[in-house]
Amino acid sequence: MSNEPSNSTVLVGVIGGSGLYNLGGLTVNPETPWGYPSSPITIASLPPGIPIAFLARHGTQHTYSPSSVPARANIAALKSIGVKAILAFSAVGSLREDIKPGDFIIPSQIIDRTKGIRPASFFEGTSVVAHAGFGDPFDGKLTSWLMQEVRKSLKEKNVDLHVDKCVVCMEGPQFSTRAESTMYRQWGGDIINMSVLPEAKLAREAELSYALIATATDYDSWRPNEAAVTAADVVKTLKKNADISRHVAAVVLTDLHAAVAEGGILTDSIGCMRSAIVRPAKSPEDIRKLHYILPEYFPVLS
Ligand SMILES: CSC[C@H]1O[C@H](OP(=O)(O)O)[C@H](O)[C@@H]1O
């Protein structure tokens, strides 16, 4: 029997952020060793019958604050149903004049300003020590593929796309002070959110290709003569951005599924943890747990 993925295999997962809570379809809700994902995963069927998994990062009723999103369960659940590449959406503040509310951004770098309160590794609490490479936090091949395709899909809607930008991930839930917002600009930050970490780190540990499509909702708080950002400012732009995100998803996902099935896009992610594991599992429980995300390195002998 062939192990080649067919058109009926789920290969691409979409994580929807603030404002993007569904794509429609049948649902599954796998319990992982790290608990349940933030929402049941819906399997939407795109013409011509391509299955795409969708998960709402904050839950379908926006129940989870950025610090409490069960990111390990989310990534593990997507991997458990066969997903190999994740396209994540996120509402972000802009730290640059030329990135206007309503613009789309595909970043290539991250500055971590979370506070260490979010579980950020699948190996935490186990006997395994592993150091995933994270110099390039987004998958380069997936990001390059998306740049072309997303740009085409946004042209029809007259929306600008910025690429190769740096996203600052802050803890929240409060927004930044004016001093912090100004400092992030000096550090080289271009956009800011509260959600890309630990999601991107966990995708790397699970050997999944991961890229972010960010949608700007506001100018954060660095502009001296303008009011600082409020949640109301963000919410004002969310619906329009979510509608355009759905358009982008509808245009790119069928071809992305085909590119993932062909495999070339995955060559940097598959196998990336092989040399990252510096201490193997010391207990059958740890092997069983880690088998869920990395079965090749943690085989369960029956
Ligand atoms: C609703 S304002 C702050 C909130 O919005 C973004 O969410 P997401 O990335 O899931 O779209 C940001 O990261 C914060 O979590």
Ligand SMILES: Nc1ncnc2[nH]cnc12
């Ligand atoms: N200004 C901002 N800061 C952090 N996260 C955001 N999400 C949307 N706008 C944001």
